[in-house]
Amino acid sequence: MTERTRPLGRPRSEDARLAVLRAVDDMLVEEGYAAMTMKGIAERAGVGRQTVYRWWSSKAEILLEASAADAARELTVRSGADAESEVTAFLVALTTFLTRSDAGLAYRALLGEAQHDRKVAELLSGTDVLGDAARAVIGSARAHGALAAEPDTDALVAELVGPLVYRILAEGRTAERTELQRMAARFLAR
Amino acid sequence: MTERTRPLGRPRSEDARLAVLRAVDDMLVEEGYAAMTMKGIAERAGVGRQTVYRWWSSKAEILLEASAADAARELTVRSGADAESEVTAFLVALTTFLTRSDAGLAYRALLGEAQHDRKVAELLSGTDVLGDAARAVIGSARAHGALAAEPDTDALVAELVGPLVYRILAEGRTAERTELQRMAARFLAR
Amino acid sequence: MTERTRPLGRPRSEDARLAVLRAVDDMLVEEGYAAMTMKGIAERAGVGRQTVYRWWSSKAEILLEASAADAARELTVRSGADAESEVTAFLVALTTFLTRSDAGLAYRALLGEAQHDRKVAELLSGTDVLGDAARAVIGSARAHGALAAEPDTDALVAELVGPLVYRILAEGRTAERTELQRMAARFLAR
Amino acid sequence: MTERTRPLGRPRSEDARLAVLRAVDDMLVEEGYAAMTMKGIAERAGVGRQTVYRWWSSKAEILLEASAADAARELTVRSGADAESEVTAFLVALTTFLTRSDAGLAYRALLGEAQHDRKVAELLSGTDVLGDAARAVIGSARAHGALAAEPDTDALVAELVGPLVYRILAEGRTAERTELQRMAARFLAR
DNA sequence: GATTAATCGAGACGGTACGTCGCGTCTTAGT
DNA sequence: ACTAAGACGCGACGTACCGTCTCGATTAATC
Missing domain, CATH: 1.10.10.60 (Homeodomain-like)
Structure with missing residues (x-):
């Protein structure tokens, strides 16, 4: 027993x-x-x-536990009619997450802390909320027949998420819906 | 007088x-x-x-003054034979900067701090080392006849710099030279 | 029943x-x-x-229970030939008790704590190891015909025990055997 | 210079x-x-x-500095007509000091702490308020022609101060003026 | 034999003081 | 007006112990 x-x-x-x-x-x-x-x-x-x-062991650890579930939920996108609308919806969700959501505020704080605290960096490396959400959207786009030419999913994740994240986190700007639509279109046009 | x-x-x-x-x-x-x-x-x-x-008024301010010049210098790329080699050289320089350079370490620390410290965010908004360097490379590429289709330079900057920055800062990964070459090629292929 | x-x-x-x-x-x-x-x-x-x-309810209480019996035993003096040798033996035992014995260490700690802790003071007031032992010696001396002039036993206890206790506890000194003999002689010479 | x-x-x-x-x-x-x-x-x-x-480095050290001067002052006795009245005055002052004075409260706390804290014991060994005051009184008594028989001042100090200190600190009792007078008389009767 | 009641060791709980460290300010004398 | 030095009031750090509480397990006496 x-x-x-x-x-x-x-x-x-x-x-x-x-x-x-x-x-x-x-x-x-x-x-x-x-x-x-x-x-x-x-x-x-x-x-x-x-x-x-x-x-x-640190406030970062608490914050991660407190916000991880919310973050994942807020970045989940309902399946849409076509790939472009789904990708656009994701970029809209990502923008809202990073600029308005509490969970997004937590994510930014943690990502920031990770830049000068090894411990936090390791803590974050265990989860990849943005990447997971992006992978889901990319998978869905592939199911819609898009993105056939590029087999490297990691590269696609960075190209989908990177420009918007950079714009918001490094440049401190945000993005209009029409801009996000254009971004989605460009992303799928490969 | x-x-x-x-x-x-x-x-x-x-x-x-x-x-x-x-x-x-x-x-x-x-x-x-x-x-x-x-x-x-x-x-x-x-x-x-x-x-x-x-x-x-803060260690961030000192750090910025101490590293800004180095950062700009390290991200400046010599003009090359064609657009693709120049863009690749920039991505290589950016990778080295973010992963190995002291000035890059300072940049990451400052960018990180900016995520949860308004003061640092404002401090950083005054300078845009990555953006300036990227704009120079994009201008040079245009001089070589590339990127004619896209007039929005800000969007181009984010697309050039964002994926790599995201990969390194958020995913904690780095990139091989061949990967950077492919990235450059894809960037110019529009 | x-x-x-x-x-x-x-x-x-x-x-x-x-x-x-x-x-x-x-x-x-x-x-x-x-x-x-x-x-x-x-x-x-x-x-x-x-x-x-x-x-x-406190470490003082445990310590008292753990050391009271030992203390009483260590301060008990075998009856001797005359009053002076008995009193001297007691002073020797008291010196050993206060400076070398574990039970004496406990007594000093408790007496010390009692100076700034009402609870411990009350606890200690229930027992009077030194006093009891001194009273026994004084009784024995009386049986030997000494100390007839002084009927106040409490005063005698303080005069027998006080100088030595003061010397050890307050002055941090100790006492040689010859000194204790002289002390005993003086105590009986009244 | x-x-x-x-x-x-x-x-x-x-x-x-x-x-x-x-x-x-x-x-x-x-x-x-x-x-x-x-x-x-x-x-x-x-x-x-x-x-x-x-x-x-500790509250004991502060307390000592805060109370030492007061203690010395409170234990200083005005010179009187004869040795007995002076010694009695000292014993009265000592009783008041130990049972009613703030400085005396501090002295008891420090002496208590010294029993289980080596540091405090060393601290206290640097000063000897009670002893100093007692020595002054004994000197004055000698000037009055008393105590000629006993040359060992340290022993006298212990015999003068010890019984009263023991009575108050260890037995938790106090002493009436008449009792102190008798005590003084006995002390001088040698 | 099952139930009841008080004990046992273990360890988490809300508190609070410890002694240290860094903050940003101030007060010296000296340049 | 600046410099180096260093004390100032403040408050967070992570740890230790306080005395209490909740667990499952144990041990007698009672039903």
């Missing part, structure tokens, strides 16, 4: 876990990533600091 | 300024952006802390 | 009790009173923390 | 020093030694924590 026995001692409090995730979510929007501190999170969540440190 | 008279008192010490810039350069490589502190910079430079605060 | 019935439920574990007392004894010597913590005691004794808190 | 030059940098703030000493004085009386924390002291004094740690 390999019955998995419950670990000894008082079990982890689900209440505390949710309170922390919720606090991080709220604080990111209200105060921003830089102003968020482990101490502040614990106090806001009504939780001991040790409890936070026991289960997460 | 509108000659602007020199301000009173002891003039700013060029020695101190250079010592600070040098210290920031070295510390970024040796210790990383996060471990770099204003206090540490001052001590390393053998300079009073007030002197640092008097001339720069 | 007024036989007091055993309380319901699992009875107190004698093993646990002894393990805690033993742990406190050892830790006092090895790490000192200040470094001793309730958490540490429980771990050292291999006992749950709740078990410790269930039976004792 | 051995002109002693002032140390570099901003000089120590006398305001901060006094605020800390004052805070410790007040807190000892209001909250007690055990409840006093370095954090609390800093906050009460309106001073940064680092500033406290910069100049004192």
Whole structure:
């Protein structure tokens, strides 16, 4: 009988876990990533600091857990009539995500932190929300008969997502719907 | 007599300024952006802390001044025989810059910080090293007769630079020369 | 049948009790009173923390229980030929107790804690190891015909014990045997 | 020219020093030694924590500095008509000091802490308020022609001070004036 | 034999002080 | 007016211990 026995001692409090995730979510929007501190999170969540440190090693880790599911959901696009409308819908969703969504704010903060913190970079390398969403759209486009010429999906992901991400994250600009439509058309025209 | 008279008192010490810039350069490589502190910079430079605060308001500002010139130089590409070789050379330079250069490390740190720090974002919006370099290459390509179909230079910049930047910064990968060549070819094939 | 019935439920574990007392004894010597913590005691004794808190309310209480018997034993003096040799023997025992014995170390720690902790002061007021031992010696001296002039035993206790205790606890000095002999002689010369 | 030059940098703030000493004085009386924390002291004094740690290494050290002068003053006895009245006055002062004075409260806390903290013990060994005061009284008694028989001043100090200190600190009792008079008489009767 | 009740070890819980570090400001003397 | 030095008030860091709480498991007495 390999019955998995419950670990000894008082079990982890689900209440505390949710309170922390919720606090991080709220604080990111209200105060921003830089102003968020482990101490502040614990106090806001009504939780001991040790409890936070026991289960997460950094605010980045909490933020990732708090926003990953939302991010994936917000980047999922309903299947459409044709490849171009689907790709356009994805680019619209991506723009909204990066410029208006709370989860997108978290993603930007984490991606930013990853540029000068090895730990965060490794943490992020475990998940690839943008890439996963992009791959889904590319797969759907292929099912519609598009993109037959290019077999390298990774390259396609970068070409689909890269220009828009660069525009928003590095140039600080955004994009109109018509621009996104043109971008989608160009992407499929290969 | 509108000659602007020199301000009173002891003039700013060029020695101190250079010592600070040098210290920031070295510390970024040796210790990383996060471990770099204003206090540490001052001590390393053998300079009073007030002197640092008097001339720069944050480590991001110092870092920008310390690395901007290097960045521009490293991203400048010699004119080549044809558009494709020039674009390829630029992508190679960009890859080296982002993955191996000290100035590139500074750029990544600053771009990262800009994602969760409004001040840094504004600071960076004043300069656009990647964009400027890309525009130069695009102009040269046009002089070679390429890219006639697309008049929107900003869109071209994002399409040239975005995929590679995304690949390196968000996916943490790099790119081989052959891959960069294909990327250049695809970019010009419109 | 007024036989007091055993309380319901699992009875107190004698093993646990002894393990805690033993742990406190050892830790006092090895790490000192200040470094001793309730958490540490429980771990050292291999006992749950709740078990410790269930039976004792502070480390002072445990320490008192762990050392009281030893202290009384160490301060008991064999009856001797005359009053002076008995008193001297007591002063020697007291010196050894305060400067070398583990139980004496516990006594000093408790007496010290009592100076700034009301609870510990009350705890200690219940027992008077030094006083009891001194009273026994004084009684014996009286039986030998000494100290007839002074009927106030409490005053005698303080005069017998006080100077030596002060010397050791407040001045941090100790006392040679010849000094103790002189002290005993002076004490009896009244 | 051995002109002693002032140390570099901003000089120590006398305001901060006094605020800390004052805070410790007040807190000892209001909250007690055990409840006093370095954090609390800093906050009460309106001073940064680092500033406290910069100049004192423990609350015991601050307390000593804050109370030493008061203690010495309170234990100083005006010269009287004869030795007995002087010694009695000293014992009264000592009783008041140990049972009612703020400085005495500090002395008891420090002496207590010294029993289980080596650092505090060493700290206290540098000063000997009780001993110094006792020595002064004994000197004065000798000037009055008393105590000629006993040349060992240290022993006299212990015999003068020890019984009363023991009575108050270890037995938690106090002493009436008549009792102190008898004690003084006995002390001088040798 | 099953139930009940109090114990046991283990360990997570909300708190809070620890001593350190960096922040950005200030106050010196010296250039 | 500038410089280096360094103390200032402030507050977050990650750790340790506080005393309490919730687990499953154990151990007697009672039903």
